[in-house]
Amino acid sequence: GAGVSQSPRYKVAKRGQDVALRCDPISGHVSLFWYQQALGQGPEFLTYFQNEAQLDKSGLPSDRFFAERPEGSVSTLKIQRTQQEDSAVYLCASSLDGTGNQPQHFGDGTRLSIL
Amino acid sequence: LAKTTQPISMDSYEGQEVNITCSHNNIATNDYITWYQQFPSQGPRFIIQGYKTKVTNEVASLFIPADRKSSTLSLPRVSLSDTAVYYCLVGARNTGGFKTIFGAGTRLFVKA
Numbered sequence: 001g002a003g004v005s006q007s008p009r010y011k012v013a014k015r016g017q018d019v020a021l022r023c024d025p026i027s028g029h030v031s032l033f034w035y036q037q038a039l040g041q042g043p044e045f046l047t048y049f050q051n052e053a054q055l056d057k058s059g060l061p062s063d064r065f066f067a068e069r070p071e072g073s074v075s076t077l078k079i080q081r082t083q084q085e086d087s088a089v090y091l092c093a094s095s096l097d098g099t100g101n102q103p104q105h106f107g108d109g110t111r112l113s114i115l
Numbered sequence: 116l117a118k119t120t121q122p123i124s125m126d127s128y129e130g131q132e133v134n135i136t137c138s139h140n141n142i143a144t145n146d147y148i149t150w151y152q153q154f155p156s157q158g159p160r161f162i163i164q165g166y167k168t169k170v171t172n173e174v175a176s177l178f179i180p181a182d183r184k185s186s187t188l189s190l191p192r193v194s195l196s197d198t199a200v201y202y203c204l205v206g207a208r209n210t211g212g213f214k215t216i217f218g219a220g221t222r223l224f225v226k227a
Contacts, residue, residue, distance in 0.1 A: 004158070033215065042202055042217035043159065056214055091158050101147045101206055104215070106158030 006107035021077045025094030035091040124222040133190045137203030
């Protein structure tokens with residue numbers, strides 16, 4: 001596709017369940033970012049990949065959060081033992097190269113609701 | 116990491132020019148300044164990016180003074196559809212990675 005695609009668009013889970021969120025970046029984009037966006041707030045950085053290497057995971061809020069990009073394209077954000085405070089929109093973005101100065105192209109996010 | 120400060124909200128009327136200023140006092144030498152627009156239930160969308168002086172594209176202009184400690188996004192002749200949140204970002208390149216810091220953004224409300 002032409003843009004960044006995220007799935008599912010909406011996810012409802014019970015507290016304690018594990019969830020997996022998928023991101024299909026723009027083909028050929030080297031950099032991939034995950035963000036968490038709470039209602040009324042700006043996106044908060046979670047983690048950054050350059051190809052398959054996870055170079056920055058300083059924004060992951062706890063060890064329940066895990067991200068991977070094994071072949072340098074599709075990425076998955078996994079949240080284990082979900083808690084209510086994990087409810088948010090999770091955004092994925094990709095950019096062309098690894099310089100950090102190329103614009104990021106965002107998907108429309110996955111809205112996660114933990115009951 | 117360079118932090119940005121923007122007005123929380125702004126109101127305007129259709130057809131007016133809107134200028135949103137962002138402060139980034141601790142911008143690093145290699146950092147670019149990037150602006151994004153976000154509508155409800157959508158991801159942020161790239162508007163414009165610059166390093167110094169002035170950049171213009173089909174939707175906006177970006178003015179950056181010589182000291183680069185601030186920048187101003189200029190939207191000419193806004194319409195109702197420009198009602199959105201606007202984010203100013205300064206890239207923060209750290210060792211081996213790239214951490215992006217969004218602020219709370221500026222909520223622009225365009226009235227008829």
